[in-house]
Amino acid sequence: MAARPRAPVPDKRRIILDAAVKVFARQGFTQCRVADIADEAGVAYGLVYHYFRSKDAVLDTLFLERWEVMVEVIGQVDQQDLPAREKLRYVAGFIDDSYRHDPDLMKVIIVEVTRAANSFGRTHMPDIQRAYGRLATIVEGGMRTGEFRTAVTPAFAAMAFYGVIEQVLTQWIFAEGPIGDEEFDRAKDLIVETVCGGLNG
Amino acid sequence: MAARPRAPVPDKRRIILDAAVKVFARQGFTQCRVADIADEAGVAYGLVYHYFRSKDAVLDTLFLERWEVMVEVIGQVDQQDLPAREKLRYVAGFIDDSYRHDPDLMKVIIVEVTRAANSFGRTHMPDIQRAYGRLATIVEGGMRTGEFRTAVTPAFAAMAFYGVIEQVLTQWIFAEGPIGDEEFDRAKDLIVETVCGGLNG
Amino acid sequence: MAARPRAPVPDKRRIILDAAVKVFARQGFTQCRVADIADEAGVAYGLVYHYFRSKDAVLDTLFLERWEVMVEVIGQVDQQDLPAREKLRYVAGFIDDSYRHDPDLMKVIIVEVTRAANSFGRTHMPDIQRAYGRLATIVEGGMRTGEFRTAVTPAFAAMAFYGVIEQVLTQWIFAEGPIGDEEFDRAKDLIVETVCGGLNG
Amino acid sequence: MAARPRAPVPDKRRIILDAAVKVFARQGFTQCRVADIADEAGVAYGLVYHYFRSKDAVLDTLFLERWEVMVEVIGQVDQQDLPAREKLRYVAGFIDDSYRHDPDLMKVIIVEVTRAANSFGRTHMPDIQRAYGRLATIVEGGMRTGEFRTAVTPAFAAMAFYGVIEQVLTQWIFAEGPIGDEEFDRAKDLIVETVCGGLNG
DNA sequence: AATGAATGAGTCTTCATTCAT
DNA sequence: AATGAATGAAGACTCATTCAT
Incomplete structure (x- = not known):
């Protein structure tokens, strides 16, 4: 009798990671x-320490x-033959x-990480800088083609x-209710419009 | 011999506050x-608790x-008869x-506060929002006079x-050495140029 | 012009003692x-320590x-020419x-004292025993005259x-509202009736 | 070789409770x-908090x-077909x-509890009152059968x-040396004799 | 792999007491 | 006499981590 394909049972390590996301989001890492x-x-209790060295x-x-996925995506977008603004839009969208x-x-x-300057933000500085670097490369390309000004x-x-x-994300994080789809869609454009178009336009 | 004027002796409460700035900056609030x-x-030890209810x-x-000083400054700048862009420049400069x-x-x-979403950032949300509101009022003025586009x-x-x-401040905070005066001066312009001029220009 | 007699102004030491009674009663000594x-x-703050060595x-x-007043009273009652039961009644009444x-x-x-075996009750044991001793003397007198049995x-x-x-006092202390005059009056009799009369009667 | 039966090893929770009795008795709860x-x-140290929420x-x-054992015992004694005085004697004896x-x-x-009006005595008032209530029921029964007077x-x-x-217990608690068996035996009788017989007899 | 009991270092806070004025 | 700032010892509680099964 053929076994029916079923959704793979996530292993305990994965279950712990997913649970951690929930509680870190709900209470904060420290709390x-x-x-x-x-x-x-x-x-x-002890199984957390079986799979992870520490909290x-x-x-x-x-x-x-x-x-790492994000950094990878930024790198790949930059390989595409697109206007720099479209590349930034893609990153914002991602x-x-x-x-x-x-x-x-x-x-x-x-x-807990990128804004936590005194703890994980410091530890992961190299990772964060790597993302900055790839974004800078995109902007640099835009300047080289004359698409972007070189004022900064x-x-x-x-x-x-x-x-x-x-x-923008911080605003959403602090928001009480859930964010609507239209707001997500609009945000991508607003971010790019602000940084590329500028207020003076 | 005439007594030379001397700086007023700061009271203990002030001394404690100034010391707290140093150690909070050096080690972080939690640490x-x-x-x-x-x-x-x-x-x-106990004198800290004589002047303050808690850490x-x-x-x-x-x-x-x-x-509160900053919020006040933003409000006063908006009273001036200046182009909106100059107002923003003044705030950035402040x-x-x-x-x-x-x-x-x-x-x-x-x-420890504005980027600490899970602790003091939450407590002081109203204060932080107040600053946002005043900045928005400046932008709104710029839009009303046609100086700014209304794209966002x-x-x-x-x-x-x-x-x-x-x-920008976060970069400085993470930086190893001290920041040079030229960098401080340039930053004001870059910030405004970025937000107002935009990359496309 | 003759000064009119007025109620004597209580000195600070007295004021502190009276205040202490209030707060000890309200919150308890430790609290x-x-x-x-x-x-x-x-x-x-410091004046408390001017008049008293410690809390x-x-x-x-x-x-x-x-x-000391109470011990004195018990002693004096015993001097009177009264039945032992009346002496006890007087003490209970006092x-x-x-x-x-x-x-x-x-x-x-x-x-805070007589029932606090681990703190002031221990310190003042001699004082408390002195009261017991005088009560015992009253009972002893009653036995000598044959008024009381010698079963105990x-x-x-x-x-x-x-x-x-x-x-009885503890009950009143725990009671929510104030105690009525009738209850005070009845208590004296009940106490003596219980101890002297006994349940069997 | 047959294993000799041995006393069961008490679990850590029990060990902690027994240790607490010793130190509470020796030093007092607060001390x-x-x-x-x-x-x-x-x-x-931490194991105490593993088993108990707080000190x-x-x-x-x-x-x-x-x-709870004591309250239970008082209730069961009252079920027996005994003179009320015997019931009280049994309770005193227990x-x-x-x-x-x-x-x-x-x-x-x-x-630390029944005489500590400002701390645990207040918390456990309902429990203490429950014991009083059951004692009162015994007395009431004695009055109903005519064994006891209804003077109180x-x-x-x-x-x-x-x-x-x-x-009586308080006296023993304050006593320096250990209490002899004869004193324990006599105490039961004296208590009942005092309350039931009365001094006048 | 899985369990949860056991460990113990770390720190905020309280508050009686002292002291300079 | 009167004030209240200054001192610092003391202790309950938390919780990440370890360890024996």
């Missing part, structure tokens, strides 16, 4: 105890899993969609671009 | 113990002292100078503007 | 801080002031009236008599 | 630190464990034996009876 992760995952390692794993698809994970990454340096422009995106 | 503040201030209250006080003058304090405010809402523009500034 | 006493008295000394003073007249003070004495020792009888009184 | 309990039990919870547990068997535990219950109310008699017992 959450390892026991909360285990409870949310429905596994024994920190759980967050490190979550962050890197997603961040991050925007990441939040739309898994707001808890993005909340954790933003709040590529590095500054990249930083500003990321700063605007992070601020 | 610093109340004993560190007392030691840095050269006062007895949290020390940070609250530091934040509000400076933040924050920039705040960092130049007292980097430790600004570091604490940015890192005033609120979005204010948020983006603040996001860029915060990101 | 009340020295600052609470000073606040209630309307004097400066403990305040309670010691309050206790002894009243307790304590009963003490509570009626100043429930806060009696509450403090009972709760005078010491045991004294202890029982005091135990019943303390339990 | 004892949680570390003292852990040391006496020979376990790590208070340890005492609550100790009190209730024993008090409490007396409780002290004889485990003076530390009884000391803790009396000193059952509630008052119950309170007096308990007051005398508590005072």
Whole structure:
């Protein structure tokens, strides 16, 4: 009798990571105890330590899993034959969609890592800088083709671009209710319009 | 012999606040113990609690002292008869100078409050929103006079503007050595040029 | 012009003692801080320490002031030419009236001293025993004249008599509302009736 | 070789409770630190908090464990077909034996709970009142059959009876040396003789 | 792999007491 | 006498991590 294909049972490690996202998002990394992760995952306390060296390692794993994808995406977009503005729009859209698809994970990454200057933000500085660097490369390309002005340096422009995106996500994170699809769609355009078009236009 | 005028002796409460800025900047709020503040201030442990209800209250006080000044400044700038772009430049310059003058304090405010979504950032949300609101009013004025395009809402523009500034300060905070005067001076222009001029120009 | 007689202004020391009774009764000795006493008295913090060596000394003073009167009364009653039962009734009445007249003070004495075996009860054991001794002397007299049976020792009888009184006061202390005059009046009789008459009668 | 039967190894929770009795009795609840309990039990500090929510919870547990047995016993005695006086004697004997068997535990219950009006006494008032109520029921039965006079109310008699017992235990608690068996035996009779027989007899 | 009991370092806060004025 | 700032010891509680099964 042929076994029917079924959704793969996620292994315990994955279950723990997913549970960690939930509790980190809900309570914050510091406020959450390892026991909360285990409870949310429905596994024994000690199993968290079987799969991860420490509580920190759980967050490190979550962050890197997603961040490396993002850095990779930024790199690949830059390979495409597109106007620089379209490349930035694609990046903004990717991050925007990441939040739309898994707001808890993005909340954790933003709040607990990229904005946490005294803890994980410092640890992962090289990773974060890598993303900045790739964004700067995109801007640089736009300047080389004459699409972008050279009033600011590529590095500054990249930083500003990321700063605007992070601020948008932060707004959503603080928002009470869920964000509507129209708002997600509009955000992509507003971000690019602000950074590329400027207020004076 | 005539007594030379001397700087007024700061009271103990002030000494404690100033010491707290130093240790919060150096070690981070969480990593610093109340004993560190007392030691840095050269006062007895208990005196911190004589003047402040809790460790949290020390940070609250530091934040509000400076933040209210900033909100006030933004409001007053908007009263001036100036192009909106000049108003934004003034605000950027004020924050920039705040960092130049007292980097430790600004570091604490940015890192421990405005970017700390799960702790003081949440507590002081109303204060932070008040600043956003005043920035939005400046942008709105610019749009009303036709100086600014209306491609994005005033609120979005204010948020983006603040996001860029915060990101610049964050860079400085992470930087190893001290920031040079030229960099401070240039930053004001770059921020405004980015948000107002845009990359496309 | 002749000065009119006026109520004597209580000195600060007295004011502090009276305030202490209030706050000890309200919050309990341990739960009340020295600052609470000073606040209630309307004097400066340090003045409490000008008049009293320590917080403990305040309670010691309050206790002894009243307790010595009581011991004295028990002694004097025993000098009278009265049946032993009447003597006991007088003592019960005196304590009963003490509570009626100043429930806060009696509450403090009972709760914080005579029933506090691990703190002031131990310190003032000799004082408390002195009262027991005088009660025993009364009982002993009753036995010598044949008024009382000798089924129990005078010491045991004294202890029982005091135990019943303390339990009655404890009930009042725990009671929500104020105690009515009839209850005070009846209590004196019930106490004596119980200890002298017995349940079998 | 046949394994000799051995006493079951008490679990750590029990060990902690027993250690707490010792140190509470020796130093008093307030004077004892949680570390003292852990040391006496020979376990790590944190284990106390693994089993109990707080230091208070340890005492609550100790009190209730024993008090509920006592309340139960009083209720069961009343079911027996005995003269009321015999019932009271049985209750006095049970409490007396409780002290004889485990003076530390009884000391803790009396000193730290039933006589501690401002702390645990208040918390456990309902439990204490439940015991009073059952004693009153016994007295009431004695009055209904005519065995007891109705000069005082059952509630008052119950309170007096308990007051005398508590005072006896308090004497023992304060006593320097150990109490002899004869004194324990005699106490049962003296208590009942005092409350039932009365001094006048 | 899985469990959860056991460990113990770390720190905020309280508050009685002292002291300079 | 009167004030209140200054001192610092003490202790409950948390929780990441380890470890024996």
